[in-house]
Amino acid sequence: MTNALEIEGLTKTYGDGFHALKGIDMNVRQGDFFALLGPNGAGKSTTLGIVCSLVNKTGGKVRVFGHDIDTHLSDAKLNLGVVPQEFNFNQFEKVFDIVTTQAGYYGIPLKQARVSAEKYLRKLGLWDKKDTPARMLSGGMKRRLMIARALVHEPKLLILDEPTAGVDIELRRSMWTFLEEMNRQGTTIILTTHYLEEAEALCRNIAIIDHGRILKHTSKRELLQQLHVETFVLDTETTLESAPELEGFPCRLSDEGALEVEVQKGQGLNRVFVQLEQRGIKVVSMRTKANRLEELFIRMVEENAHEASGDVA
Amino acid sequence: MKVQAMVTAFNTIVIREIRRFTRIWPQTLLPPAVTMTLYFIIFGNLIGSRIGEMGGFDYMSFIVPGLIMMAVITSSYANVVSSFFSMKFQRSIEELLVSPVPNWIILAGYVCGGMARGLGIGLIVTLLSLGFTRLEIHNLPMVVLTVFLTSALFALGGFINAMLATKFDDISIVPTFVLTPLTYLGGVFYSISMLPDFWQGVSMINPILYMVNAFRFGILGVSDVNPFVALGMILVFIALLTAISLRMLKRGKGIRH
Numbered sequence: 331m332t333n334a335l336e337i338e339g340l341t342k343t344y345g346d347g348f349h350a351l352k353g354i355d356m357n358v359r360q361g362d363f364f365a366l367l368g369p370n371g372a373g374k375s376t377t378l379g380i381v382c383s384l385v386n387k388t389g390g391k392v393r394v395f396g397h398d399i400d401t402h403l404s405d406a407k408l409n410l411g412v413v414p415q416e417f418n419f420n421q422f423e424k425v426f427d428i429v430t431t432q433a434g435y436y437g438i439p440l441k442q443a444r445v446s447a448e449k450y451l452r453k454l455g456l457w458d459k460k461d462t463p464a465r466m467l468s469g470g471m472k473r474r475l476m477i478a479r480a481l482v483h484e485p486k487l488l489i490l491d492e493p494t495a496g497v498d499i500e501l502r503r504s505m506w507t508f509l510e511e512m513n514r515q516g517t518t519i520i521l522t523t524h525y526l527e528e529a530e531a532l533c534r535n536i537a538i539i540d541h542g543r544i545l546k547h548t549s550k551r552e553l554l555q556q557l558h559v560e561t562f563v564l565d566t567e568t569t570l571e572s573a574p575e576l577e578g579f580p581c582r583l584s585d586e587g588a589l590e591v592e593v594q595k596g597q598g599l600n601r602v603f604v605q606l607e608q609r610g611i612k613v614v615s616m617r618t619k620a621n622r623l624e625e626l627f628i629r630m631v632e633e634n635a636h637e638a639s640g641d642v643a
Numbered sequence: 644m645k646v647q648a649m650v651t652a653f654n655t656i657v658i659r660e661i662r663r664f665t666r667i668w669p670q671t672l673l674p675p676a677v678t679m680t681l682y683f684i685i686f687g688n689l690i691g692s693r694i695g696e697m698g699g700f701d702y703m704s705f706i707v708p709g710l711i712m713m714a715v716i717t718s719s720y721a722n723v724v725s726s727f728f729s730m731k732f733q734r735s736i737e738e739l740l741v742s743p744v745p746n747w748i749i750l751a752g753y754v755c756g757g758m759a760r761g762l763g764i765g766l767i768v769t770l771l772s773l774g775f776t777r778l779e780i781h782n783l784p785m786v787v788l789t790v791f792l793t794s795a796l797f798a799l800g801g802f803i804n805a806m807l808a809t810k811f812d813d814i815s816i817v818p819t820f821v822l823t824p825l826t827y828l829g830g831v832f833y834s835i836s837m838l839p840d841f842w843q844g845v846s847m848i849n850p851i852l853y854m855v856n857a858f859r860f861g862i863l864g865v866s867d868v869n870p871f872v873a874l875g876m877i878l879v880f881i882a883l884l885t886a887i888s889l890r891m892l893k894r895g896k897g898i899r900h
Contacts, residue, residue, distance in 0.1 A: 344900065376900075382741045385900045404644045407743040418734035427662075434655025435742035437648020479738070 332396060334360045334409075334487045334518040335381065340390035342376050342542075350376040352542040354390070358535070360486075363513045364520045365529035365550075368539035369631055374522040375415060377539070378489050382412045395486060408436065411485035413476045415492045415522075421465035425456060428464060429479050436483035443482065450478040453508065470501045477505070481512075488512065490521040494528060506532055526624040530554075538627060540634045553626060561619040562599070564589040567612040576605045590619060644743045652744045653752050660756025664722055671722070671760060672767065675714045679768045682710055683775045686832065698834045698865045703776045708859040709831030712793065714768045716826060716851065717818065719761030719794040723753050723801030724814045731805065736898055746892040750802065750885070757798030758791070765790055778862060785870060786861030792877045793854045797822075799884035806891045806898070825851045830859075835867045850876060 335358040342351040351373050358364045368374050379385030381392055383403065392399045394406035419428050426447060433443030451457045454474040459467060467475060473493060480488060490509075494502045502525075509532065513519050523529055529536060530550065537547040546553060565588045573583045579602055580592045589611075591602055606613060644652070664671040683703070691702030698705055730736040739749055772778065780786055800817075808814045829851030835843050846852055853873035860866035866873075891897075 379900065383899070384737055384740055386895055404743040404745070407741065408644075410741065412737075412741045414734075414737065416734065418737045420730070420733055420735045422666075431655055431659055432738055432742070434659075435652050435739060435744050437644060437651045437743070439651055 332360050333393070334358045334362065334395060335520065336391070336393040336396075337377070337381075338391040340377065340380065340392065341388045342373075342380065342385065343388045350542055351380075351388075351390075354539070354542070354544055356537055356544060356547060358487075358518060358520055360395075360518055361513070361516060362518055362520075362535055363510075363533045364518070365533035365536045366520060366522045366539060367526065367529055367536060367627060368522075372540045373542045374539055375491055378412075378491055378520070378522065382410060382489060383407065384414075408483075409486045411480035411483065411488045413473075413480045413488070413490040413493050415495065417472050417476070419464050419472075419475065419479065422463055424461050424463055425451065425467070425475055426460035428475065429482050432479045433482040438483055446482050446484070447478070450481045454478050455504075470497050473497055474505070477508075485517070487518045487520070490519065492522055492524065494523065494525060502528070526627055538630055540631050543634075545630050545634055559595070560593050562591050562593060562602075563617050563619050564591060564602075564606075564613045565615045567614050570611070574606070574609050574611065576602060579605075644745060648743075649745065649748055652742070653748050653755075656739075656744075656749065656752025657755045657759065660722070660726060660753065661759050663726055664756075664760045671718075672764065675718060675764050676767050676771060679710055679714055680771055682706070683772060687775055698836075698863070700863055700865070701776075704778075704863065705834075705859075706832055707772045707776055707778065708862045709829075709855045711765050711768050711772065712790070712855050712858045713826050713831055715761045715765040715790055715794050716797045716854070717822065718764040719757045719797040720801040720804075720818060720822060722760040723757035723798045724805045724808070724818075726756065727753055727802060727805035728808050728811070728814050731808075731898060732811075740895075740898065746889055750799075750888050750892060753802055754795055754798040757801055758794040761794035761798065762790065765794070780862055781864035782861045784861075785874075786858065788874060789854060789857040789861055789870075789877070792874065792881065793858070796854075796877055796881050796884065799881065799888055802888050803884060803891065806888070806896050809897065825849050826855075828852075830855050830867055850880065853877070 335356070337354055337356040340351050340354040341349070343349050354373070354377060356377075366374050366377065376385055380387045381394065381399070383399065392406075395409045397406040397409070399406045423431075429447040429451060430440065430443040433446055434440065438446065448457065451460055454477055456471060456474055456478060459471060464472065464475060473496075477490075477493065493509075494505055497505065506528065509519060509521075521529070521533070533550055535549050536553055538545045563584060569587045570583060570589065573581045573589060575581070576591065578597065582590050584590045593599060593602065603613065686706060687703035691706070694702045696702070727736070730739075769778070804814060804817050828846065829849050830846070835846045835852065838846065847868070853868055853876050856866040856868045857870040857873035857877075860870040
């Protein structure tokens with residue numbers, strides 16, 4: 331199967347000498363739902379900016395559906411839809427004009443552009459705002475407007491740079507549903523996000539980037555298998571004064587008076603409940619302290635930071 | 644990108660530009676109309692009647708071509724510089740950068756948008772001038788050619804200014820400190836034959852002098868310079884500024900990191 335995106339040895343050094351990317355290799359398969367994760371300043375937006383032609387690369391190769399951006403940039407761009415991190419539309423233009431104008435830039439005749447714009451504005455719940463100047467929209471509406479604009483030419487690869495930043499939970503969930511539907515219909519999706527539950531819920535493959543290098547590039551399943559310890563928060567019926575001693579499970583009281591229990595991979599939770607039952611402690615609810623991907627992500631980034639500081643020393 | 648798609652993209656940019664300057668017509672179309680009417684009344688009627696003839700014509704007839712040209716130059720430049728810089732400032736230029744539109748189409752679209760405003764203003768000022776004087780066109784092809792090429796040239800100038808600008812101050816420096824003085828000293832209000840030899844020589848290095856005189860030749864049939872040399876100069880400048888603009892776009896000067 332063709333790769334939607336192929337990146338080889340991508341480097342970027344900004345004018346001030348900052349090495350944002352230090353040789354990135356990354357592939358995204360056609361039809362994939364892919365997450366590019368990393369802390370602030372890791373190189374996520376620079377990578378996607380180069381793919382979208384908003385940033386000039388220093389070295390390396392980028393191919394979109396086999397089209398090299400050095401030699402066939404126009405063909406590569408025709409396959410791409412981009413939802414940037416920050417609002418980047420003319421605030422004074424009307425919603426409908428913004429979307430149809432974008433279609434025009436892709437060479438779509440006005441009549442066809444209007445049909446496509448209506449389709450996506452309706453899907454994203456913005457049709458009743460079509461004559462509203464963009465500056466009058468709420469933050470969530472502006473995000474959806476950028477998604478409609480990115481889809482108006484029906485790209486095969488949709489790139490979203492933190493699409494749900496600053497969006498309330500209800501809207502975030504509805505955007506997830508929309509993106510999953512787009513992906514089911516065949517659109518390859520790459521997203522960056524700080525909400526790791528978002529990546530865990532939506533994506534099949536993941537790359538973790540930090541300090542301009544890819545730390546991990548694998549499937550979500552394989553990545554999560556690397557998680558050796560998970561922390562569960564158990565809400566007890568009565569407030570405990572101290573944490574009980576549980577054989578084989580480190581345990582402590584959290585700030586809220588609930589129990590935090592560390593469970594090694596393969597240990598199973600049954601023995602925790604048996605021991606709590608023996609001590610007369612009744613558990614009324616349970617949740618993971620952080621989502622699994624978040625635990626892994628934090629561990630990897632911390633390890634990388636530790637290694638980087640070791641290098642310097 | 645296929646040819647038909649490029650035509651659509653070009654039309655989209657031009658229509659967007661026209662929609663922009665007509666939407667804000669009190670800022671774009673009205674001020675030059677008011678200013679030029681004041682010039683006609685004050686310089687043409689009140690002061691002009693005491694000046695008498697210039698270049699063989701009454702003063703009002705003499706200044707009309709220059710004032711039309713001044714309005715065209717200023718408006719063509721202002722439209723592109725303000726529109727393109729606003730897109731840079733709001734980052735909506737990224738809409739174009741991520742799309743497959745070739746750089747030369749982007750440039751052509753903005754230049755034609757600037758020309759649409761410049762020529763529109765030129766038409767408005769010409770119609771206003773008919774209220775003050777009779778216009779008899781001496782050489783229509785020269786009039787049309789000069790006004791179109793001059794408008795294109797200054798739209799290109801505005802584009803380069805917008806590419807280089809990093810703040811709003813930067814887009815007013817050139818119009819205020821370069822364009823306005825060159826226009827006022829470019830023979831709009833006087834014939835350079837009135838000047839001492841030295842200042843006539845200095846005036847000859849002012850490119851706007853050639854454009855104003857070529858246009859005046861088209862309308863009145865008189866000129867301080869050879870109008871065909873003027874046309875040649877405009878074409879050379881257009882080629883030069885087009886090359887600079889395309890190079891800047893390719894390198895992403897000020898628009899790509």
